[in-house]
Amino acid sequence: MTFQKTTKRTQLVRGKEISFFFLTSIAIIGAGIGGTSAAYYLRQKFGKDVKIDLFERGEVGGRLATMTVQGQEYETGGSVIHPLNLHMKRFVKDLGLSVVQGSGGLMGVYNGESLVFEESSWFIINIIKLIWQYGFQSLRMHMWVEDILDKFMRIYRYQSHDYAFSTVENLLHSLGGDDFLGMLNRTLLETLQKAGFSEKFLDEIVAPVMRVNYGQSTNINGFVGAVSLAGADSGLWAVKGGNKLVCSGLLQASRSNLISGSVMYIEEKTRTKQTGTPAKMYEVAYQTGSETHSDFYDIIVVATPLNRKMSNITFLNFDPPIEEFHQYYQYIVTTLIKGNLNSTIFSSRALGKFDLSTILTTDNSDLFINSIGIVSSVRENNPQPSEDGAYVWKIFSQETLTKEQILKLFLSYDYAVKQQWLAYPHYKPPEKCPSIILHDRLYYLSGIECAASAMEMSAIAAHNAALLAYHRWNGHTDMIDQEDLYEKLKTEL
Numbered sequence: 001m002t003f004q005k006t007t008k009r010t011q012l013v014r015g016k017e018i019s020f021f022f023l024t025s026i027a028i029i030g031a032g033i034g035g036t037s038a039a040y041y042l043r044q045k046f047g048k049d050v051k052i053d054l055f056e057r058g059e060v061g062g063r064l065a066t067m068t069v070q071g072q073e074y075e076t077g078g079s080v081i082h083p084l085n086l087h088m089k090r091f092v093k094d095l096g097l098s099v100v101q102g103s104g105g106l107m108g109v110y111n112g113e114s115l116v117f118e119e120s121s122w123f124i125i126n127i128i129k130l131i132w133q134y135g136f137q138s139l140r141m142h143m144w145v146e147d148i149l150d151k152f153m154r155i156y157r158y159q160s161h162d163y164a165f166s167t168v169e170n171l172l173h174s175l176g177g178d179d180f181l182g183m184l185n186r187t188l189l190e191t192l193q194k195a196g197f198s199e200k201f202l203d204e205i206v207a208p209v210m211r212v213n214y215g216q217s218t219n220i221n222g223f224v225g226a227v228s229l230a231g232a233d234s235g236l237w238a239v240k241g242g243n244k245l246v247c248s249g250l251l252q253a254s255r256s257n258l259i260s261g262s263v264m265y266i267e268e269k270t271r272t273k274q275t276g277t278p279a280k281m282y283e284v285a286y287q288t289g290s291e292t293h294s295d296f297y298d299i300i301v302v303a304t305p306l307n308r309k310m311s312n313i314t315f316l317n318f319d320p321p322i323e324e325f326h327q328y329y330q331y332i333v334t335t336l337i338k339g340n341l342n343s344t345i346f347s348s349r350a351l352g353k354f355d356l357s358t359i360l361t362t363d364n365s366d367l368f369i370n371s372i373g374i375v376s377s378v379r380e381n382n383p384q385p386s387e388d389g390a391y392v393w394k395i396f397s398q399e400t401l402t403k404e405q406i407l408k409l410f411l412s413y414d415y416a417v418k419q420q421w422l423a424y425p426h427y428k429p430p431e432k433c434p435s436i437i438l439h440d441r442l443y444y445l446s447g448i449e450c451a452a453s454a455m456e457m458s459a460i461a462a463h464n465a466a467l468l469a470y471h472r473w474n475g476h477t478d479m480i481d482q483e484d485l486y487e488k489l490k491t492e493l
Ligand SMILES: Cc1cc2nc3c(=O)[nH]c(=O)nc-3n(C[C@H](O)[C@H](O)[C@H](O)COP(=O)(O)OP(=O)(O)OC[C@H]3O[C@@H](n4cnc5c(N)ncnc54)[C@H](O)[C@@H]3O)c2cc1C
Pocket: 029, 030, 031, 032, 033, 034, 035, 055, 056, 057, 058, 059, 060, 061, 062, 063, 064, 076, 077, 078, 079, 080, 081, 261, 262, 263, 264, 303, 304, 305, 310, 311, 312, 313, 332, 334, 421, 422, 423, 424, 446, 453, 454, 455, 456, 458
């Protein structure tokens, strides 16, 4: 009999210490950016001989998804990436993918009656307008976000030195102490009011940014608020051909096996290994078509929100039971419409000279959209109108748009297609983050979304879960939850 000898374990068997070898096997549930980057990092840490199976019940990419209409492909889920999202940047480079830059058209803010803010194509005029309307608030806002981003970037240093954290709270605390972690305990509104920002600025600039990025108000936690404001920075990019290409690329690069199936339950069982020694393993039962199968694994990484509506995974017979997380996810509809906008609804003097390509909205319950903006296909840098001047617009809304609503916005349209999402957590500080370690060798990656949901956050959580699983497997406790890492690594180059 041959089997790969990959892991040496020493165990007491009937009073004798014996060493034995076995093939380590890892299951990852969910092939979104979280699961596929976990596969990538786990392969890096555990080496080429471990078996990695990746379960996916839908499409590889998960919430990174595109829709093809009239031969053109558009992002309908996670679409833009920040220039300082270093893991995403690294993946694109390692996988040999190309990027497209955000087109940087002009933005306006609509309050249900008129445009309360309108960008100009003259950079200097925008600055003057911002100062005229809001004093130096936008500059201060920029500095506030910058400071958080600076601290946030420390994670890359910790991870490049292989340090891992056993809870989301410990991870955030390591970045900037109690103040940083404390952002999860307060709303963005409270935080910015305390910092002296005006109601007008909060209503007309900050709230619209929260609506477009998270479909929620300024009552979200301060950290996700900062992530969302950073999403208004310049230099945003996307992956040419679709962001989900990163997921399929990572899957391939990690040389893991994709299993198309829906995981139903996970149970810990005692198994006899190839060596004849009993060992604890997890049984994963999954469904493909109408058939049910099961397999055994040493380590499991759950990379999908543990929420009945989103993943429906049952943990059988764990003692103590694995707690269920009742994080409520925000329902959002993405609609792509190709047509001619009736711009007079936003601005009466607009006809003929309306040059905005994105319209955000204030937190007004009478509005039936969160935002509307021109998009380009996943292969273009700049949106191209069709011959009759029609662009493809992307609308985010809380409900499916009715035909009447679409006709209110458009003079005429070619098509309207939609995709519904349970998009990201509905934030309600104080946030209590789920555990990362659900059981001995069972890890949960998506809990990081309690702090903020974004592609980069899932990639960071994936790197952390891979390091954590590796260090715990090998007993490297000194690499987990180290305090004062920032100070420690400062002196080390
Ligand atoms: C409309 C929208 C806009 C967004 N915009 C941005 C943006 O501009 N920038 C940004 O950074 N982020 C954005 N996000 C957030 C970003 O898309 C997500 O944070 C990220 O994609 C989450 O990745 P994930 O791998 O953690 O989870 P997911 O992508 O949800 O992956 C989980 C996977 O698990 C699978 N699965 C679930 N249950 C099971 C099961 N029982 N068995 C097998 N497989 C299972 C699912 O099918 C899914 O593929 C946006 C999200 C949405 C919805």
